[in-house]
Amino acid sequence: MLAIIAAVLFFVAFLINAADITTNEIFxxxxxxxxxxxxxxxxxxxxxxxxxxxxxxx
Structure with missing residues (x-):
């Protein structure tokens, strides 16, 4: 279960980085x-x- 959540977080991190989305300092x-x-x-x-x-x- 934790590995699936980790994979989702990696995908979200990739989207934030690839789309060059500006977020606050924490996210x-x-x-x-x-x-x-x-x-x-x-x-x-x-x-x-x-x-x-x-x-x-x-």
Whole structure:
């Protein structure tokens, strides 16, 4: 799930950079890209990977 959100943030950062959209200081393409990299790192670390089911052994 975090990897999908990271991909969306990378796409938004690309659009901001490619279209040369002027934004405020917080919502720049670099900051959006860094948020995407943070989410991708969390995904690779195993956080937010999904639900695990625990089975009972008989």
């Amino acid at each position: 720049t393409s670099t900051n959006v890209m860094l948020l995407g990299l943070t989410l991708l790192a969390l995904h690779l670390a195993g956080i937010g990977g999904g639900w695990t089911t625990r089975r009972r052994r008989r």
